Amino acid sequence: MSTTGTLDRIMARKRQELAARPPMAPRTRPMPRDFAQGLVTHRSGRRVSVIAEVKRKSPSGGDFPHADVVAVARAYEAAGASAISVLTDGPDFGGGLEDLVAVRAAVSLPVLRKDFLVAAREVEESAQWGADAVLLIADALEDGELREMVATAKAVGVAALVEAHTEAHAERALAAGAKLVGINNRNLATLKTDTGTALRVMPKLRSRARVLVAESGLKSLADLVAAQEAGADAVLVGESLLREPDPGHALRRLLGVKDAAP
Numbered sequence: 001m002s003t004t005g006t007l008d009r010i011m012a013r014k015r016q017e018l019a020a021r022p023p024m025a026p027r028t029r030p031m032p033r034d035f036a037q038g039l040v041t042h043r044s045g046r047r048v049s050v051i052a053e054v055k056r057k058s059p060s061g062g063d064f065p066h067a068d069v070v071a072v073a074r075a076y077e078a079a080g081a082s083a084i085s086v087l088t089d090g091p092d093f094g095g096g097l098e099d100l101v102a103v104r105a106a107v108s109l110p111v112l113r114k115d116f117l118v119a120a121r122e123v124e125e126s127a128q129w130g131a132d133a134v135l136l137i138a139d140a141l142e143d144g145e146l147r148e149m150v151a152t153a154k155a156v157g158v159a160a161l162v163e164a165h166t167e168a169h170a171e172r173a174l175a176a177g178a179k180l181v182g183i184n185n186r187n188l189a190t191l192k193t194d195t196g197t198a199l200r201v202m203p204k205l206r207s208r209a210r211v212l213v214a215e216s217g218l219k220s221l222a223d224l225v226a227a228q229e230a231g232a233d234a235v236l237v238g239e240s241l242l243r244e245p246d247p248g249h250a251l252r253r254l255l256g257v258k259d260a261a262p
């Protein structure tokens with residue numbers, strides 16, 4: 001692939017980690033929750049859905065002040081989130097699969113496993129650990145890998161949110177069979193964020209994707225309205241909520257809830 005920088009470094013580490021570990025022991029999968037349906041219920045309504053993210057740190061943002069990701073996820077649900085995104089990468093994001101299990105047990109919302117998956121076997125494992133959806137990064141996967149991982153997700157009944165940073169990679173996502181497409185405003189090679197990225201790319205995909213998600217760098221109700229007008233069903237928001245002392249209150253404010261004072 002042509003990307004260089006942070007994403008390449010993480011993907012190379014992930015490939016090494018996978019090669020060095022045996023397959024995980026089978027687990028009893030909890031009853032799946034419908035990730036896509038939860039995101040499109042607002043399509044005819046007043047606003048986009050929010051996938052609210054928990055993570056303890058990130059390469060671009062450093063440390064976030066909320067170690068208890070379960071408490072944050074509960075607050076997000078109470079504030080009106082439609083799904084929770086859980087970073088399960090340890091070295092760069094401070095998370096793990098135990099967070100996925102704990103968050104899912106604490107909320108009734110669908111849960112996205114946000115990680116840097118490199119093989120179909122990890123999609124199957126994600127389902128067993130209770131993920132209702134997995135993130136796949138088109139920019140970092142070859143066409144064959146992407147097709148196989150999307151097909152595996154379908155076969156095991158997990159939603160695949162296929163993320164791209166450019167229109168060309170979004171086209172590859174659709175060609176690989178993706179029905180849920182995320183446009184990441186953050187360039188994962190350079191970590192620079194431009195919230196205009198999703199606004200430019202999403203209209204070109206709208207008629208061909210079941211679900212469109214604008215991701216990264218979103219901070220205000222105006223950002224959500226712009227995403228909705230460009231065709232988004234949902235937005236994925238982490239850092240702007242996690243920087244606040246009360247992430248649940250921050251989400252209510254983001255959603256324009258009247259009692260959420262500034």
Ligand SMILES: O=C(O)c1ccccc1NCC(=O)[C@H](O)[C@H](O)COP(=O)(O)O
Pocket residue numbers: 006007010053058059060061184186188191215216217218236237238239240
């Ligand atoms: O955020 C990073 O620094 C990062 C670095 C390398 C790969 C992925 C990275 N982030 C993933 C995401 O894009 C975000 O977690 C997600 O879209 C939420 O974005 P934000 O609201 O800006 O936290």
